[in-house]
Structures are given as structure tokens and as C-alpha cells.
Amino acid sequence: MPWLLQLWWLHIMGSFTYRFGEKRGSLAKSDYLGALATAVVATLVAVGVLRLVEVRPAEATFPGKNGKIAFQSDRGGSYEIYTMNRNGKKIDKLTTNRTPDEDPAFSPNGKRIAFVCDRDGDSDIYKMTVKGSKLVQLTTNTKKFERDPSWSPDGKKILFRSDRHGSSDIYKMNLKGHKVVRLTTDPAVDEDPAFSPDGKKIAFESERDGDSDIYKMTVKGRKLVQLTSDPATTFGADWGVR
Helix, strand or coil, rough: HHHHHHHHHHHHHHHHHHHHHHHHCHHHHHHHHHHHHHHHHHHHHHHHHHHHHHHCCCCCCCCCHHHHHEEECCCCCCEEEEEECCCCCCCCCCCCCCCCCEEEEEEECEEEEEEEECCCCEEEEEEEEEECCCEEEEECCCCCEEEEECCCCCCCCCEEECCCCCEEEEEEEECCCCCCCCCCCCCEEEEEECCCCCEEEEEEEEECCCCCCEEEEEECCCCCCCCCCCCCCCCCCCCCCC
């Protein structure tokens, strides 16, 4: 790290000054100790800054401090939701259902998981705790599909896609499944929405130009911008944290 190199260099230069100026006695020693003290203070400040950077929560990308990974698997015969540690150990099965449970998404604080389930006869969005308890059904549209849940950085909203109005569009709702807002209205498929880290923009995939490309818009569904324009299949947009 640069601050370690700085400390090492000041130490070398200070030692040289001290040895070179031995005849100057206490003055050379004082200069060396002063330089070293300055370096130590700078190092502590740098460490403090680095610690602030390191502990800054990456709300848009990581499941809180526990570092768990949520995934779906049919290892038990049907798709269920599981979690595991980052090293692939301590696998816990969170759901037990005859119909598929899919698309798990951690809340920013790592305490809840949103996912898709067909247990009531159609595809809806549910949420539960990270231990698989306190199951809550958030959407209830008979024979319509609701998929691709994605949490807002503050954990208060969930994006998803639905065909409740005939085409696959992007919607948002609160954590009770209320205040549902339709954000896109194109007859083509819009899917895979993801909040930006500041919660002000949404990236998603759309086929509105004839093939799949990445678009972005404001959190209110305005100021649509097409980001890619390649005939190749393009999807799965997500935001990084700087």
C-alpha cells in the first residue's frame, strides 16, 4: 500500500539523516524523530481512511455482513432456496415446497430474502427471513407471473417484472406488496431490473428494439436511455459500488 511505502521511505531517509548528522547530536536526532512521528501520524490517518472505505456497506451488491450466498437448487427433487457460506460450506435449505422456489435476492442488510414461488398456483413474489421463517406473500395475481425481485439499497422497495397488464414490464412495490407502480409500458419484454447504489436509477434488459439490450431509467420510470445496441443477446445488468 502507498502509505506503507511512504512510512518505509521516511524511516530510511530519517535514519540516513540521523547517521549522517551524528556530529550535530541532538538536533539530528530530533529531526529524525520528528519525521518518524509525522510518518506515524500519516499512517494512522491513512489506516483510518482505509477502514472507513472497507466498512462502507456495499448495499447494492452484498448480503450484509454475514457474507452468505443464496441460490436455488433441485437437489431435493424440486427447486428450493438454499444459503451457504462464501466458501461453499454450511448449506442450509430454507424452503420445502413441491412447486419451484426460485430467483432468491438478499435484502441489503442480509436479514431477508425475496424470491419467486409457484406454491399458490402461479408465479408470485415472496419474502422470508434469512433462516427461512416469517414467509410473506407480496404479490397475488392469479395465473400471471411475477419474477426477478431486486431490493432497493435502503431495503424499502422491491423491483420485479410482471405480465399483469399483458406484457412483461418493470414494477416496484413496498415491503408489504402495496403501492405497486408500473415503470415501463412497452409491449416488448422488459426484465431483470436492478437499482443503482444510490437508489435513483434502474438498469434493466429490454427487447423493445428487436433484440435484448441494456437500458436505464430513473426510479420513476423516466428519462429512458439505451446503453447497448448489439444484436447479440445481452442481459443480467447489475450496478457496482465505487
